[in-house]
Amino acid sequence: MSVRNKDLLQIYHILREELGPQYWWPAETAFEVVVGAMLTQQTKWSNVEKAICALREHGLLEPGTLAEADIALIEKLVRCCGFYCQKASRLKGVAAYFIEHPMDAVFSLPADTLRQRMLSLKGVGNETADSIVLYAAHKPSFVIDAYTTRIMKCMGVEGDYMRLKSLFESSLPVDVGIYQEYHALIVEYSKRFCGKKRCDECLLLRQDLCE
Numbered sequence: 001m002s003v004r005n006k007d008l009l010q011i012y013h014i015l016r017e018e019l020g021p022q023y024w025w026p027a028e029t030a031f032e033v034v035v036g037a038m039l040t041q042q043t044k045w046s047n048v049e050k051a052i053c054a055l056r057e058h059g060l061l062e063p064g065t066l067a068e069a070d071i072a073l074i075e076k077l078v079r080c081c082g083f084y085c086q087k088a089s090r091l092k093g094v095a096a097y098f099i100e101h102p103m104d105a106v107f108s109l110p111a112d113t114l115r116q117r118m119l120s121l122k123g124v125g126n127e128t129a130d131s132i133v134l135y136a137a138h139k140p141s142f143v144i145d146a147y148t149t150r151i152m153k154c155m156g157v158e159g160d161y162m163r164l165k166s167l168f169e170s171s172l173p174v175d176v177g178i179y180q181e182y183h184a185l186i187v188e189y190s191k192r193f194c195g196k197k198r199c200d201e202c203l204l205l206r207q208d209l210c211e
């Protein structure tokens with residue numbers, strides 16, 4: 001059984017119809033998206049929400065204040081996200097980068113160039129870079145995460161990050177809105193179905209999608 005390219009667009013419509021609009025990424029500013037994308041590595045989103053809330057209360061959701069903040073304070077505020085020493089230090093590093101390189105200028109770069117810039121920052125891997133490009137800069141760069149990888153595996157498609165990213169991007173119109181919504185829908189579907197082991201009700205393993 002394997003998924004065909006055209007099926008990925010069909011799956012998007014199935015998920016959208018089932019789950020409705022997701023309104024991602026939940027953030028008030030582009031820098032908050034960056035912070036959230038860094039913090040969400042290897043932890044639940046509910047922990048990220050707590051950390052973001054704490055950073056906001058301390059006025060640290062701006063590159064200037066975050067870069068200047070005491071590292072011990074940042075560690076305390078992001079402790080709930082795990083790997084807090086590493087994450088605090090990386091957040092300070094990213095904040096310093098955006099002071100030196102104003103966000104508007106960086107985010108006006110073409111998507112591929114911006115992606116490479118983000119990947120050059122400490123602690124930014126493929127998923128974090130794509131999340132920043134897609135949800136903070138609003139440029140087309142499909143995000144692959146563990147949920148996406150699991151769903152694709154169920155559909156008979158395996159491969160590394162870049163292979164799956166390329167498969168989605170070659171199957172979909174180049175549309176920031178669709179990329180943003182699709183990733184959010186995959187996360188929501190995974191929580192509601194995959195995570196709850198509702199495989200017998202799976203909407204994505206229909207015979208007309210897979211062959």
Ligand code: SF4
Pocket residue numbers: 150151154190193194195197198199200202203204205
């Ligand atoms: S619901 Fe089950 S079968 Fe369907 S994609 Fe998720 S893990 Fe795979």
